[in-house]
Amino acid sequence: ADAADGRIHAEAVPQSLARMKMRAAPPGFLRGILDVARFELRELRSQPGLYIFVPLILIQTVGTTLSAVGAFDTPLLFTSGTIAVSAMNTLTLLICLLTLFYTVESLRRERSTGLAAIYYTTPARTASILFGKTLANGVVGIAVVVATLLGAVIALIIQGRVGLDLKPFLVVWGLLLLPTILVWTSFVMLLFAATGNRYTTYGLALAALSLTGYLQMRGKMTWVGNWDLWSTVLWSDMGGLELNRTALFLNRVAILGLTVLFTALAVRLFARSDRDPALLIERFRPRSILRGAVRLAPFAVVPLVALVFLWIQVLQGFQGKAEEKRGKDYWKQNLATWKDAPLPAISHADVDLDLDPPRRSFTVRGAYDMKNRGERVIAQVPLTGGTHWEDVSWTMNDVEYKPENRSGLYVFTPPAPLAPGDSIRIGFRFHGRFPEGITKNGGGAKEFILPSGVVLTSFSPSFVPVPGFVEEIGVTKENRYEPRVYPDDFHEGITKAAFGMGAAFTTRVRITGPSAYTLNSVGTKTLDTVEGKRRTVVWESDHPVRFFNVVAGRWNVKTGAGTAVYFHPSHTYNIEEMSGGLDAARRWYSEWFLPFPWQELKISEFPGIAFYAQGFPTNISFSEGIGFLTKSDPKTNTAFLVTAHESAHQWWGNILMPGEGPGGEILAEGMSHFSTALLMEQVKGERARIEFCKRIEERYGDSRQVDSERPLVKIDGSRSGDETVTYDKGGWVFWMLLTRMGREATLAGLKEFISRYQGGPDFPVLQDFVATMRPFAPDSLGYDDFVNQWFFQVVVPEYRLSGQKRVELDGGRWEAHVRIENRGTGRMPVEIAAVLGERYEKDGQASPGYRESRAAATLGAGEAADVVIPCEFKPEKIIADPDARVLQLRRKAAVAGL
Secondary structure (H helix, E strand, O other): OOOOOOOOOHHHOOHHHHOOOOOOOOOOHHHHHHHHHHHHHHHHHOOHHHHHHHHHHHHHHHHHHHOOEOHHHOEEOOOHHHHHHHOHHHHHHHHHHHHHHHHHHHHHHHHHOOOHHHHOOOOOOHHHHHHHHHHHHHHHHHHHHHHHHHHHHHHHHHHOOOOOOHHHHHHHHHHHHHHHHHHHHHHHHHHHHHHOOHHHHHHHHHHHHHHHHHHHHOOOOOOOOOOOOOOOOOOEOOOEOOOOHHHHHHHHHHHHHHHHHHHHHHHHHOOOOOOOHHHHHHHOOHHHHHHHHHHHHHHHHHHHHHHHHHHHHHHHOOOOHHHHHHHHHHHHHHHHHHOOOOOOEEEEEEEEEEEEHHHOEEEEEEEEEEEOOOOOOEOOEEEEOOOOOEEEEEEEOOEEEOOEEEOOEEEEOOOOOEOOOOEEEEEEEEEEEOOOOOOOOOOOOOOEEEOOEEEEEOOOOOOOOEEOOOOOOOOOOOOOOOOOOOOOOOOOOOOOEOOOOOOOEEEEEEEEEEOOOEEEEOOEEEEEEEEOOEEEEEEEOOOOEOOOEEEEEOOEEEEOOOEEEEEOOOOOOOHHHHHHHHHHHHHHHHHHOOOOOOOOEEEEEEOOOOOOEEEEOOEEEEEOOOOOOEOOOOOOOHHHHHHHHHHHOOOEOOOEOOEOOOOOOHHHHHHHHHHHHHHHHHHHOHHHHHHHHHHHHHHHHHHOOOOOOOOHHHOOOOOOOHHHHHHHHHHHHHHHHHHHHOHHHHHHHHHHHHHHHOOOOOOOOHHHHHHHHHHHOOOHHHHHHHHHHHOOOOOOOOEEEEEEEEEEEEOOEEEEEEEEEEOOOOOEEEEEEEEEOOOEOOOOOEOOOOEEEEEEEEEOOOOEEEEEEEEOOOOOEEEEOOOOOOOOOOHHHHEEEO
16 A cells, blocks of 8 residues: 555556456366466466576486496486486476475465455465465476476487487376475475464475485385385386386375375465464364364375385385395394305206296296215205295105205205215295385396396396305395405415306206297207297206306397397397497407307396396396497497406306405406407407596596505405406506516416316416416516506506606707606506697597607606607607506596697
8 A cells, every 4th residue: 555645556466366356256166276376377487586497407407317327437328218217306306495485485475465364365265275376386396397308308319319208208207206296395385384484384394305315315215205206216118117116106196195185284274364372272172183183084095095005015025124034034043054064066957937027927946956076075955045935845856855944044954965976956846926026115126027028047046046055145234244354365275166156067947938028048049939828948058157047028139140139129229339249259258268168149138127237158138228228439339348348257257257255356357347458459449448448547546445445456345445446447457467468478378367267166366367377477577566566555656747848859850858757656667659630530540640759668656757759740749658558547637738
C-alpha cells in the first residue's frame, strides 16, 4: 500500500497471484495443482539461479562422464547406458541441492512478500498448493536432466563411434532418478511444513544428505535406506539392469510410496494461518496423534510393505548377514585345522553343467580324479562347497559317500590314507541359483548366471568344489589379520604356487544351455549339437591346465589365425584391433617365450556386471568395459594394449605359474606389461611402444606411494601403492633389463626360465628369475649392478635439462649445449637428443622432415654433466631419453626448447 494515497499497486503483487483467477468455489484437485504449478513456473522462470546452475551442472556431469577411464587408465568409449549411469551420482547430488533451495524458497514466498494472508484465504486446497509447488520445482530437476541429455547427445556425436539409444536414459534417469527427485522434494516440503522455518529446513535437509553420505562411505547403507541410489546402478549394454532388478523395483516402489506419505504429512502439517498455541498443544495429545496416525496409515502401507520385503531380500541375499555369518562360521571352524593341510592334486576334472540363464540357475554333476603328488601321507581330503548349493550328494571312488560337513568344508576320509602316488576319485552333484538373491547395496558380482551372459570359474565354489580350505572366505574387517612377513630366504627350496595348487590337470567340460547361446570353456571343442531348444558342447583340454572357466553369451564371433573373439553384436568398435592383437600375441609370444601348447586362443565377452579380465588358458574372459568399449586410436592403440596384456597371461600365469610370496605376482603382471611393450614395438612400431611406456610411466609416477614403496622383491600386494609397482614399474624394469642385456640374450634367458619352472613343483619368484637370467647377461657385473638397483632397492631417476641451453655454429656445424642432472635416484645411462621437427606424423608414420643427433651420459643421484651434441642441422629442442628406455619421473620436464 502506498503510504501517500493508500492505493495498492499491481506491480507490488507477484505475477503468480495477480494472474490467478479466484473462484467462488474451490477448484478441482488436479485443476488446482496445474494452476499453482503454472504460476510457480512463471516465478521460477525469472530466477537467475536457474540459468547459472543448470549450465554448471551440465558441465560437471558431462565432464565427469567423458573423463572415465578403464583398465590401465585407458579412456573408455561411452554408450548411452554408461553415460546415464556414470552421470547419475552427480545429477542426484546437484539436483537435490538445487531443488532444496527452490522448494524452500517457493514455500516461503507468500510469507516473505507479505501476501500470505490473501494467498492462503483463496479457495485453492492445501494439497493442490503443495502438489503444485512440488510439480513446479520438479520441473527444475527435469530441466537439468534434459540439459544433461542434450550434452550426452552432443558428446556421442563428437565421439562419433557409438549411436544414441534413448532407452537407457529413460530407464536410468526416468524410472530410477525421477523418484529420487520426487521423494526429496516431498521430504523438504514436509520439513518446512513441520517447522515453518526456512533455516531449520535447510539444516535438517543438509543433515539428512550428510547422514546418507556418511552411511554410504562407511559401508553401512543397504537397499532399504538407499533412497538416492548412490553408486548402486550398473548398466550393461548386454542386459540392462538384470542383477538387481528386483531390488531396484522394490526400492523405487518404496520411494514413490514415501513420496505420497511425506506429501500427505506435509498437507496435514502445513499451516495456512498462524498457529494457535492452544491448538498446537491439542495436536500433541495422544488421542490426536493416534487419530492422525490412523488417517495417514493407508499412505504408509505401500512403502512399509516394499521396505520389509526389500529388507528380507537383503538379509537373504548373497551379501547379506546370513551369508556373512555362514562365511565366518566356515572361516572360524576350519582355519586352524585346514589352512596348511596337505592335499592331493587334481589330475582330471570331468564336469557336466546344465545352464538355465533366464532363471539364473544351474545343475552340475562331475568328478575329480585326485593324486597325492607330495611326500606326506594324506588321511583326509577337504573340498570347499558353495552356500548356494542345494540337494548336494557325493561319491568317493564311485560309491555314495556322506562327508563331514564343517560349515561348507566337506571332509572325505578314505578307507586307507593316501600314500605318495595314491589316487582318489570324488564325485559331486547339486543344483542352485547363482548368485542367490540380490546384493546388499548395489554393485555387481565377479561371477554370475544371467540372461545376458554367464561367467563361472574354478577359483571359487560357484559351480564346482574347490580343493582345500579357501582362506579368503569369511574374512571381514573384524577378523582380517596382517599379511605374512616373509624372510629374505623364503624362496629357497620348494615354493608353493601363487594361485591354486599349481599342478596341471586335464579337463572335460560338458555344457548344456539354450540353443541361442555360445558356451565356451578351456581347451578344444569336441562336440557341438542342438536338440530342440537346447545346445550341448563338450570342451576337452588338449594340453593340461591349472584352472578352468565357463563363459556363455549370445555372441557374434570374429575368427583369426588360431584365434577367436566372441562379442556382443553391438560391440563391433574394436573387434578388428582386438582380433589382430590376439593373432599377433599368439604368434610372437610363441616365438619369444615358448610355443603356445593349445589349439585355439579365444576371448569371450561378458556383461559389465563386473569390471575385469582374466586370462584362463585358451579362454580369456573380458568384461564389456575392457577392450570392447576401450577408446582406441592409432596413437594409443589401447584396445590392442589390453588384448596384448591379457594374452600374455597365457605364458605368464598359465604356462609359467609364479610362486607364492613377495615378487611372485610381478612375474605375472609386470611380465605381461613387458610382453605388451615388446608386442607393441613388433606390430605397431616404435612410436606405439614409446607411447605405451610413457603411459604406464606416468601412471606409476602419479600413483606410487613414495614413503612406503618397497623394492620389487618385497612387493606382495598388501600396500596401497603395490599395484602400480607390480604392473607399471615391474613392466618397465623388465624392459630396461632387455635394453641392458640385449634382445637375443634376454629372450634366450626367458625361454630357459619358463622351461625350467613351468612344471613345478617349485614355483619361481623374482629371486629365481634373477638367478636364471644372470648366465645369459653379456656383462655380468653390469647385470649385477642393474639388478641390485632395480630389484633390491627403490630407485627412480628424474632428469632435468638445466643451465644455459644454447645452439652455436662452429666451423660449419651446429652444436647444442645443455646441462643434464639427475634429481632422482639410481644410476643409468641415458641418451640426450637434439632434434628438428616432429618425429612422427599423426597417423604414426615417421615424419620425413625429422632430424636428430644424440649424445649419452651416465648420471647417479644428484649428479650432473655438461653435454655438447654436434649436429648437421640447427636443432629446435633437446630431449632426454627420446626412445623411452629409462624409467623416470616427470618426463615432460626433461625437454627443453632452444
